Amino acid sequence: MHALKLINGHHIYVETHGPAEGPPVVLLHHGLGAASSWKGQMPALAEAGFRVVAYDRWGHGKSDPRPTFGMPLFKDDLADLESVLNELNIPRAALIGHSDGGKIAMYFAATSPQRVACLVIVASHIYIEAKMQPGIEVVRRDFTQDFRFQENMRRVHGDKAMALFQGWYEGWMKPDNLAWDMRSTIKGITCPTLVVQGYEDEHATPQHARDIAAAIPNAALWLVPGAGHMLPQECAEEFNREVIEFIGRVTKDERRKDEDSPFVIRHPSIVEEKSCSIKS
Numbered sequence: 402m403h404a405l406k407l408i409n410g411h412h413i414y415v416e417t418h419g420p421a422e423g424p425p426v427v428l429l430h431h432g433l434g435a436a437s438s439w440k441g442q443m444p445a446l447a448e449a450g451f452r453v454v455a456y457d458r459w460g461h462g463k464s465d466p467r468p469t470f471g472m473p474l475f476k477d478d479l480a481d482l483e484s485v486l487n488e489l490n491i492p493r494a495a496l497i498g499h500s501d502g503g504k505i506a507m508y509f510a511a512t513s514p515q516r517v518a519c520l521v522i523v524a525s526h527i528y529i530e531a532k533m534q535p536g537i538e539v540v541r542r543d544f545t546q547d548f549r550f551q552e553n554m555r556r557v558h559g560d561k562a563m564a565l566f567q568g569w570y571e572g573w574m575k576p577d578n579l580a581w582d583m584r585s586t587i588k589g590i591t592c593p594t595l596v597v598q599g600y601e602d603e604h605a606t607p608q609h610a611r612d613i614a615a616a617i618p619n620a621a622l623w624l625v626p627g628a629g630h631m632l633p634q635e636c637a638e639e640f641n642r643e644v645i646e647f648i649g650r651v652t653k654d655e656r657r658k659d660e661d662s663p664f665v666i667r668h669p670s671i672v673e674e675k676s677c678s679i680k681s
Contacts, residue, residue: 405463408484409477414463415456415485419447424518424652425494427486428455429502431524431631432569433540435462435557438499441637442644449645454494456485458502460568466561472572473581475505482509486516495648497521499633500604504583507617511589519651520594520617521644524602524630527613528582534574536604536630541570584616594620595647597640599628621647 402417416436426446428439436455446453458478460467471477482505486494495518498506503525510517526533544550544566554562572578594617598610607624614622623643625632633640 406485406488408459408481408488411459411465411467413456413459413465413481413485415454415489416443417489418443418453418455419451421452423447423450423452424648425489425491426451426453426648427482427491427494427496428453429482429496429498429505430455430458430461431500431502432573433554433566434499434502437462437557439633441634442497442641445637445641446645449649451495451645451648452491454485454489454491460561460565462558466564467568470568470572472501472569472575473504473578473583475501475508478505479509479512483513483516492516493518495519495521495651497523497644498525499523500525500630507583507587507590510592510594511586514589514591517592519592519648520590521597521647522594522613523597523640524599524605524632525613526605526609527584527587527616528609529579530605530609532606533604537570537573539603584612587613587616588618590617591619593647593651595644596620596622597625597632597643598623599625599630599632599635601627601629602632603630605630 404415405412406415414436428436428442430436430438435457439455443453443455457464459465459481460470493516496506496509498504503522506520507522507525510520554566558565596610596614598605598607600607610622610624614620625636628635
C-alpha cells in the first residue's frame with residue numbers, strides 16, 4: 402500500500418509491505434532521508450513475515466512541505482508517529498530508527514512504552530559531541546559543491562529539497578542545542594533494544610553508541626568495523642540479517658511470555674564487533 406494520509410493537518414506519505422497479520426515494524430528514516438532510504442530493508446523484512454511500515458516524515462519525500470523543523474525534541478514528529486500508528490490500527494510495533502529517526506524512536510519508547518515492542522537504534526545520538534557539528538559542516542559543504550548530491554535530494558524530496566536541507570542544517574547548528582542531552586530520558590525505556598553503529602561513523606564516535614547502550618536498560622550493542630553513518634545502506638545484507646533475528650526473537654518471546662513476566666533480552670548485552678561487507 403502506498404498512500405498519502407492526512408495526519409495532524411498535513412499529508413504524510415506512507416508505504417506498507419508484507420503480510421497484514423505480521424508483527425508490525427515501523428522504519429524511521431534519517432534527517433535528510435525518506436521512506437525510500439529503507440529500500441534495502443523493506444523487502445527483506447516483508448519476506449521475513451513482518452508488516453513493514455515506512456513513511457516520509459513531514460517535510461520529507463512525498464509528504465507535505467514543512468515551515469520549521471523540530472530538532473532536538475521532535476515534538477511534531479512524535480505526534481505524527483503516534484497518529485500514523487493509530488491510522489493504521491497498530492497498537493504496538495517494533496521501531497527501527499536511523500540517526501534522527503533513532504532519536505524519535507527513543508523519545509517515543511520512553512514516553513509511550515506500551516506501544517513499542519522493541520527498538521533498533523542505528524547511528525543515532527543522545528547528546529552533542531565534538532564530532533557532530535564539524536560533520537554537519539562537511540555535509541553542508543558537500544551539498545553546496547556536489548551537483549550529484551543536490552540532484553539526489555531533488556529526486557527524493559522535489560521542490561522541498563533546499564528547505565529541508567536548510568531546516569536540517571540550521572536545526573542542528575543552533576547554539577542552544579549544545580546543552581541537549583537525552584540520557585536521563587532514555588533511562589526510562591523498558592523494551593529490548595539493539596544499538597548499532599559503524600566505527601567510522603562521520604557524526605559520532607564509538608563511545609557515543611556505548612553511551613546509548615549503557616543508558617538504556619536491557620540494551621545490546623553492535624559496533625561494526627569499517628562502516629560509516631549510512632550503515633543500513635553500506636552493509637544491508639548483514640544489517641538485515643541481524644535485525645530480523647533480533648526482532649524475530651523479541652516478537653516470538655512476547656507471544657510466549659505471561660503478561661506478568663518481564664522480558665529479558667537474550668541478545669548479548671556486550672559489544673559485538675561483527676564485520677560487514679561494505680558496498681563500494
